[in-house]
Amino acid sequence: xxxxxxxxxSRLILGTGKYAxxxxxxxxxxxSGAEMVTVAVRRVxxxxxxxxTLLDYIDRDRFMLLPNTAACYTEEEAVRTARLGREAGLxxxxxxEVIGDEKTLFPDTEALVKATRTLVKEGxxxxxxTNDDVVVxxxxxxxxxxxxxxxxxxxxxGLGIQNPNNLLLIREAISVPMIVxxxxxxxxxxxVAMELGAxxxxxxxxxxxxxxxxxxxxxxxxxxxxxxxxxEAGRMPRRLYASASSPIEGVVGSxxxx
Amino acid sequence: MxxxxxxxxxxxxxRVTIHALLDTLGVASERxxxxxxxxxxxxxxxxxxxxxxGDEVEVVTFVGGG
Numbered sequence: 001x002x003x004x005x006x007x008x009x010s011r012l013i014l015g016t017g018k019y020a021x022x023x024x025x026x027x028x029x030x031x032s033g034a035e036m037v038t039v040a041v042r043r044v045x046x047x048x049x050x051x052x053t054l055l056d057y058i059d060r061d062r063f064m065l066l067p068n069t070a071a072c073y074t075e076e077e078a079v080r081t082a083r084l085g086r087e088a089g090l091x092x093x094x095x096x097e098v099i100g101d102e103k104t105l106f107p108d109t110e111a112l113v114k115a116t117r118t119l120v121k122e123g124x125x126x127x128x129x130t131n132d133d134v135v136v137x138x139x140x141x142x143x144x145x146x147x148x149x150x151x152x153x154x155x156x157x158g159l160g161i162q163n164p165n166n167l168l169l170i171r172e173a174i175s176v177p178m179i180v181x182x183x184x185x186x187x188x189x190x191x192v193a194m195e196l197g198a199x200x201x202x203x204x205x206x207x208x209x210x211x212x213x214x215x216x217x218x219x220x221x222x223x224x225x226x227x228x229x230x231x232e233a234g235r236m237p238r239r240l241y242a243s244a245s246s247p248i249e250g251v252v253g254s255x256x257x258x
Numbered sequence: 259m260x261x262x263x264x265x266x267x268x269x270x271x272x273r274v275t276i277h278a279l280l281d282t283l284g285v286a287s288e289r290x291x292x293x294x295x296x297x298x299x300x301x302x303x304x305x306x307x308x309x310x311x312g313d314e315v316e317v318v319t320f321v322g323g324g
Contacts, residue, residue, distance in 0.1 A: 017324045
């Protein structure tokens with residue numbers, strides 16, 4: 001899929017959090033076929049200078065880093081974090097999060113739109129994590145977002161696509177890519193997101209908290225592929241009543257009633 | 259002299275460059291971003307900018323996240 005000036009060979013974007021080990025994370029990334037992974041921006045731990053760090057396990061020739069502004073609750077915090085992320089990663093892409101509620105981690109959309117506008121003006125390629133409200137999605141696109149990333153369900157909830165109709169509305173209303181971000185729990189959720197017309201899916205917990213994360217990463221790769229194919233194939237219509245698949249004539253023993 | 263480093267007080271014997279500070283902390287400069295008194299430095303400034311008493315320094319890097 002194409003986002004801004006970049007052509008990505010995979011429609012799956014993965015996170016780097018919650019894995020039992022960096023080694024496991026790397027295996028999952030590799031099998032998934034993803035070409036972009038998100039990272040958080042945090043203070044360096046100056047007391048625990050363990051030798052291994054996250055970046056040792058991400059091949060930057062293979063995976064593009066997408067810094068996020070997770071745990072930012074204001075426009076100022078998010079913009080500051082985004083700027084730091086750009087300087088640390090030497091790339092101006094950012095997954096913009098401005099959180100509005102600690103329990104649900106739903107976005108503060110008012111601050112999100114403002115932060116998007118600010119960062120776009122500073123030359124960032126902004127991918128905002130948002131809710132599934134088409135009005136907000138349009139505002140984000142108008143503010144210059146390179147893609148819009150509506151949630152399927154709360155971050156880390158694994159509830160799947162809660163409001164498929166809202167995602168259809170967003171798909172219809174915006175021209176930039178729509179990437180479903182948050183709430184995917186298993187492979188069918190990812191397939192559903194793609195069948196609704198999403199250009200891509202971003203997930204972290206669904207893989208990191210699976211019992212066999214590598215297997216789940218493989219499943220997700222296939223699910224995104226299958227869902228996209230099904231979308232492109234154009235599904236059959238839904239019907240209230242049955243529509244027989246086998247001919248109704250010629251059944252042995254049948255007779256016409258005159 | 260004393261600075262505030264990542265929110266904690268940190269004593270330094272003398273004015274040092276950011277690069278030298280990162281060195282003594284064992285932090286690779288290619289993997290971090292640094293703020294001094296809320297201004298984000300470019301990497302090329304690390305060997306030029308020095309910290310003075312009372313400065314607030316933030317050193318951030320990438321960690322796992324969704």
